[in-house]
Amino acid sequence: MLQIDGWKRVLILLTCVVGLALALPNAFYPRVEAHNDAVADLEAGLSGNGLEELAAGWPSWMPSGLVNLGLDLRGGAHLLAEVQVSDVYEARIKSMWPEVRDLLREERATIGTIRLQPSPVDELRVKISKPEAIQEAASLVRGLARPVVSLTGAGATDLQVSVDGDTIVVQLSEAEKLATDERTVQQALEIVRRRIDEVGTREPTIQRQGADRILIQVPGIGSASELKDIIGTTAQLTFNPVVGRGSNPDASAGIGNEILPSLDEEGVYYTIESAPVVTGEELVDAQPTYDQNGRPAVNFRFNPTGARKFGDYTAENIGSPFAIVLDGEVVSAPTIQSHIPGGSGIITGRFTVEETTNLAVLLRAGALPAGLEFLEERTIGPELGQDSIEAGRIACIVAFVAVLVFMFLSYGTFGLFANIALIINVGLIFGLLSLIGATLTLPGIAGIVLTIGMAVDANVLVFERIREELKTSKGPARAIDLGYEKALSAILDANITTFITAVILFAVGSGPVRGFAITLGLGIMTSVFTAIFVTRLIIVMWFERRRPKTIEV
The missing domain is CATH 3.30.1360 (Gyrase A; domain 2)
Structure with a gap:
């Protein structure tokens, strides 16, 4: 008989409600995005600039996840860097x-x-x-x-x-x-990714190109120079013995030594041993703080190996100066007053609060193993490719409307039911994209357009099967039941093969190909769900209310 258990009805309806609720914030994109950014700033301890009002601009009990927009839709920064191996x-x-x-x-x-x-x-x-x-x-x-x-x-x-x-x-x-070349590029790739993740940018594209190049694309960031400030500093931190101090940068340093400028004192140069005692690679944490004089500083902590080296050296060299070197400049060169066990310390200098925060981020993410030379840099506005974006939007609308009209003209009332399921299907796609934090790009829009065309395919199979069953003089309830039962295998076969294709595209592709694969794969899952469960539930509820003796499909 044509019936669906009560618990199944509740589960289907609940799934649709949750999916549409997750998709809802995308209809208020600027407002929700401002709310999310304000909440993140407040949680980071910032205040003022109307953050409280922006945070209150969207109800806290509502979902606030958004579909991230890719570089081609939102604009951002594009860099191509070469690792100096x-x-x-x-x-x-x-x-x-x-x-x-x-x-x-x-x-x-x-x-x-x-x-x-x-x-x-x-x-x-x-x-x-x-x-x-x-x-x-x-x-x-x-x-x-x-x-x-x-x-x-x-x-x-x-x-x-x-x-x-x-x-x-x-x-x-x-x-x-x-x-070493291979390790250096892989390490640089990972550290660039960690640095960008630390500052909370959305869905960056960071991938290797060729033997020693890295492609970096970050949507929503203001400029390429801003992105370079985040990742361009190597943040090579070392602790070196001091040989001497002077004002002549061209003096003879001696073999095994080098002369570096002081970051704090203009015109002062330190001669240090080139081989460091401890390096930033042995740091496990770095946090912005204040020194005993209330000036911004950075607190650091070594791992056990670094702590032992640091402690042994300070114990054996009490009274000797010790240089803290960051990217070829002596940040400070304090005299060792006593043994420093525990492997922690503080970096002081003429820092601003912002500089200490950025330095702590860089040190936590790790030092780049080698410098980066930027071969290509572009700041991309969202107006780039606006014609393509507009064409994609028009294609979505045209495809959507054409499918709705076709289904209604072909299947009447049943076509109307399929159209309702199709609208729910598109909402579920955006709900899932928001839930997993996926990035929508132009190829992703193409995947949605394709999904719209494919979404009614399962309903067409079911409705045609119901037509055939009605021709054998079966009652409407039995014809509907058999239509779904006999079309199920064809629906699953067609969609499973397409889903496998989407999985392969995602596994072996990158960038735009992956964006297409994600929307296609999610669209297949939501299409099968809405065709097999949602449309059937609508038909069952209609049938229970109308109890028609005959039906037209």
Whole structure:
């Protein structure tokens, strides 16, 4: 018999109500977006600028999720950055010197004194005073080599150690350079993503292009320069021993040292050891705070390894200055007054509150392993492609109206029921997009247009099946029941195959292709739901009220 259990009716209606409620905020997009931004600012501790009024502009008990608009619909910033992977080689070679120095010093009786020599940026050259022991010294340094961690470098080591007269030459092996390039780009990609996520931007597109380039597109951001301020700083934090202080930037620093300017004191330059004691990679937290004088500062905390290094160094060098270096500038160089256990400290300087907040964000997200060179930057307004946007909107309206008219003319009252289900279907699509925080792009609009065309396909199959059953002189209730029962397999087959296609597009595609796949996949699910359950429930409720002896489909 043509009937639906009471609990099923409640569940179907509840699903429709919840889906349409989730979609409702998109009908008031500017108002709800202002409400969401104001609530986020209030939760972050900000006040003023009418935030309370904006937050009250949308009821707090109502859903407030929105469909994020992509770069082509909303405008935003577009950057193409190249990762300077060669910077990592230099940093890696510099960091080898303390380890090589300490190792060879233990064998001073055999190899004599050691001295760091001027070297190219990708080499470490160490001269010993007893040339006859050069092979033994080189063998000791080779013991520092480690296996390359990559599939392509299996069996290779990370260091290439050679001998040039009485000098040991240490370089990175080719296998290690390839592995380093891959790790550097992947790490830069992840850190860029974390930095952008930290500032709360909506649905950015961050993806690798080629061997060493990263494409960054962030909808809704004011300008490309604003985006560069967020991600362009490497935020390389190091803690280095201080050798001296002066006012001449061109003075001789000495081998293994470098001269860096002071961030606070104009005209002051510090000579520091190039090899750091601790780096920002060992930070686990950084928060904006105030120092004892009430000036903005940044509080930091190391992981256990960094805390041990930091504590050991401060214990052994009480009374010596210690430089805190950020991106090639000495932020401060305090004198170590006592042993600092626990691995925490504070960075002070001439910072504003905004600068300390941004610095804390950068340090928490992690330092970029290498600098970024911006090859392409564009600020994109939402008017870009406005003709395409308008064409997409018109296509949606035309497709929607054409389908509604076709269904009504073809199936009369039953077509009207299908049209109601189609309207609910479109609402459910936007409700799901809002729920999962998906981004709508022009290809996504194309997916919705396609879904509108496909949405009534299941109803057409059912209605045609009901027509055939009516021709066999079955009663209207039995004909409707058999129509749904016999059309079910065809509906599922057609939609499952299309859904598999959408899944494949999402898995192997990127950017616009994924946007199309998401709306297509969600549209298929909502179409099947509305055709099998919603339209049937409407027909059953109509049938129970009218009890017609015959029906026209």
